Amino acid sequence: MGWLVELFVSLILLSLSFAITDSAPQSALITKLPGFNNKFSSKHYAGYVAIDKEGRKNFWYYFVESERNASKDPIVLWLNGGPGCSSMDGFVYEHGPFNFERTKTNNPRLHPNRYSWSKVSNIIYLDSPVGVGYSYSKDKSDYTTSDTKTASDSHAFLIKWFKMFPEFQSNPFFISGESYAGIYVPTLASKIVKGNKNVIKKHKKIKRSINVTKPIINLKGYLVGNGVTDPVFDGNALVPFAHGMALISNELFEETRTACKGKYSNENVSDGCKVKIKKVSDGVSLLNIYNILEPCYHKKSISTFDIGSLPPSFLKLGKTEKSLPVRKRMFGRAWPLGAFVRPGIVPSWSQLLADSSVPCIDDRVATAWLNDPAVRKAVHAKEENEIGRWELCSSQITYDHNAGSMIEFHRNLTLSGYRALIYSGDHDMCVPYTGSEAWTKSMGYKVVDKWRPWISNGEVGGFTQGYDNNLTFLTIKGAGHTVPEYKPQEALDFYSRFLAGKKM
Numbered sequence: 107m108g109w110l111v112e113l114f115v116s117l118i119l120l121s122l123s124f125a126i127t128d129s130a131p132q133s134a135l136i137t138k139l140p141g142f143n144n145k146f147s148s149k150h151y152a153g154y155v156a157i158d159k160e161g162r163k164n165f166w167y168y169f170v171e172s173e174r175n176a177s178k179d180p181i182v183l184w185l186n187g188g189p190g191c192s193s194m195d196g197f198v199y200e201h202g203p204f205n206f207e208r209t210k211t212n213n214p215r216l217h218p219n220r221y222s223w224s225k226v227s228n229i230i231y232l233d234s235p236v237g238v239g240y241s242y243s244k245d246k247s248d249y250t251t252s253d254t255k256t257a258s259d260s261h262a263f264l265i266k267w268f269k270m271f272p273e274f275q276s277n278p279f280f281i282s283g284e285s286y287a288g289i290y291v292p293t294l295a296s297k298i299v300k301g302n303k304n305v306i307k308k309h310k311k312i313k314r315s316i317n318v319t320k321p322i323i324n325l326k327g328y329l330v331g332n333g334v335t336d337p338v339f340d341g342n343a344l345v346p347f348a349h350g351m352a353l354i355s356n357e358l359f360e361e362t363r364t365a366c367k368g369k370y371s372n373e374n375v376s377d378g379c380k381v382k383i384k385k386v387s388d389g390v391s392l393l394n395i396y397n398i399l400e401p402c403y404h405k406k407s408i409s410t411f412d413i414g415s416l417p418p419s420f421l422k423l424g425k426t427e428k429s430l431p432v433r434k435r436m437f438g439r440a441w442p443l444g445a446f447v448r449p450g451i452v453p454s455w456s457q458l459l460a461d462s463s464v465p466c467i468d469d470r471v472a473t474a475w476l477n478d479p480a481v482r483k484a485v486h487a488k489e490e491n492e493i494g495r496w497e498l499c500s501s502q503i504t505y506d507h508n509a510g511s512m513i514e515f516h517r518n519l520t521l522s523g524y525r526a527l528i529y530s531g532d533h534d535m536c537v538p539y540t541g542s543e544a545w546t547k548s549m550g551y552k553v554v555d556k557w558r559p560w561i562s563n564g565e566v567g568g569f570t571q572g573y574d575n576n577l578t579f580l581t582i583k584g585a586g587h588t589v590p591e592y593k594p595q596e597a598l599d600f601y602s603r604f605l606a607g608k609k610m
């Protein structure tokens with residue numbers, strides 16, 4: 107009996123790996139999008155995948171085929187952070203197939219994006235966990251979630267997704283994301299590696315089995331941009347960043363370093379150290395935390411916000427001289443200076459503030475477009491009256507950061523042969539490059555490509571250091587927290603090179 111069940115389970119799993127001959131579901135195909143009147147440069151699909159038999163947890167994805175050679179190019183999963191932010195953030199503002207122009211009417215105009223990541227890869231934008239973007243559950247208790255739940259649900263989504271799109275199963279697969287996805291990416295990668303191993307183990311048990319050598323998900327590596335990783339490294343990052351960027355005086359830096367003995371993240375730091383850290387925080391508080399070079403967007407009236415509880419930098423997010431301004435905005439979960447991500451519940455804006463809207467964000471284009479009933483229909487999303495409004499960052503989830511530090515995940519993954527690119531917009535003060543540079547170095551891997559500039563379009567795109575086990579750290583000069591938003595050409599360059607396994 108047990109054997110039969112085992113066989114049955116294995117055959118189901120097997121069927122995922124190759125027995126299937128059908129292909130992309132035509133019902134998910136998108137043929138037209140409001141705001142765009144030209145032909146798409148490749149095929150687009152979107153829709154829901156229920157990860158359970160009862161159809162309770164429904165994950166929504168938008169899939170863009172590669173504009174080069176979809177059958178050969180890698181397939182990449184994109185995740186925005188938060189936790190709680192929709193991956194359509196990346197689609198609309200960062201590396202999606204369109205640039206969104208705001209118009210006088212409420213209907214954005216879409217133009218082809220020459221730096222879309224779909225130029226060189228197939229890419230899946232996934233709203234995860236349920237309760238985020240268009241993804242939903244019929245049982246609201248699923249909106250209380252965590253790192254581990256999110257990783258296993260996203261894994262379940264992928265298994266189902268590849269079953270629906272079997273023609274992509276043997277393409278090299280990568281996971282990519284930024285900010286809080288610094289947690290999503292390694293936890294999901296690790297889940298996939300374990301899942302693949304289990305399936306292979308199961309096959310080995312069956313004597314008469316078909317010979318399986320292909321893993322179910324052909325994971326090759328992952329990319330993390332300005333990613334949350336570890337409370338000590340992330341917590342230590344601000345003071346040296348502020349010093350290196352000339353935001354605080356050399357004097358204050360030395361005093362702070364001495365008072366804190368070079369350790370700024372421990373909650374048990376001395377009172378003398380706390381005083382100095384507060385001085386540093388106060389000194390940089392008028393800057394835009396997501397890109398210290400940029401001014402910030404805010405609505406005309408900021409009176410709806412509880413100003414007293416906001417760091418001053420949040421109040422000045424906004425104005426710009428550019429004709430098509432770089433969007434200035436915050437994310438659904440905020441880490442005011444010094445309040446970097448720690449284990450436990452990560453508060454949402456609505457939990458931090460009485461007002462549930464996120465201060466200083468300019469998400470007007472995305473919010474208008476993704477709540478247009480015609481758009482929702484075109485991308486096969488449920489109507490607003492069924493699942494609520496699309497929000498850049500969801501206020502309906504309660505999220506427990508329970509996976510701890512990511513460093514051990516990165517170690518296991520890189521030592522198992524998965525390639526990793528850890529990149530940082532070097533003007534981001536939210537998850538500063540100093541933390542990512544320090545933790546990648548702390549892995550203790552041999553330096554195989556010593557710190558040097560990398561070149562994009564004949565200019566220095568930033569700097570890179572390569573380590574053994576295919577771990578690469580890379581900065582993007584002048585970019586903020588959301589790298590492709592600020593430096594789209596450079597971003598497509600390093601992205602293409604990484605996927606192709608080329609030198610940066």
Ligand SMILES: *[C@@H]1O[C@H](CO)[C@@H](O)[C@H](O)[C@H]1NC(C)=O
Nearest residue numbers: 172173174175176177178179
């Ligand atoms: C795309 O790649 C596949 C597999 O390598 C190849 O057979 C096919 O000819 C390529 N198509 C084009 C248009 O280059």
Ligand SMILES: *[C@@H]1O[C@H](CO)[C@@H](O)[C@H](O)[C@H]1NC(C)=O
Nearest residue numbers: 313314315316317318319320
């Ligand atoms: C399964 O495939 C592997 C690798 O191709 C091969 O070495 C092995 O002999 C095969 N086993 C069977 C039972 O066909």
Ligand SMILES: *[C@@H]1O[C@H](CO)[C@@H](O)[C@H](O)[C@H]1NC(C)=O
Nearest residue numbers: 337338371372373374375448
């Ligand atoms: C801070 O001090 C408390 C009480 O001594 C201790 O339990 C805790 O582990 C310390 N935290 C850190 C991060 O060292």
Ligand SMILES: *[C@@H]1O[C@H](CO)[C@@H](O)[C@H](O)[C@H]1NC(C)=O
Nearest residue numbers: 296513514515516517518519
């Ligand atoms: C890393 O690998 C070790 C040894 O296989 C294992 O015990 C540990 O649980 C793994 N850690 C993570 C975070 O995957």
Ligand SMILES: *[C@@H]1O[C@H](CO)[C@@H](O)[C@H](O)[C@H]1NC(C)=O
Nearest residue numbers: 520523524525574575576607
């Ligand atoms: C690094 O990646 C390349 C390309 O995928 C691979 O050939 C090589 O074996 C990897 N090196 C290590 C040390 O894992």
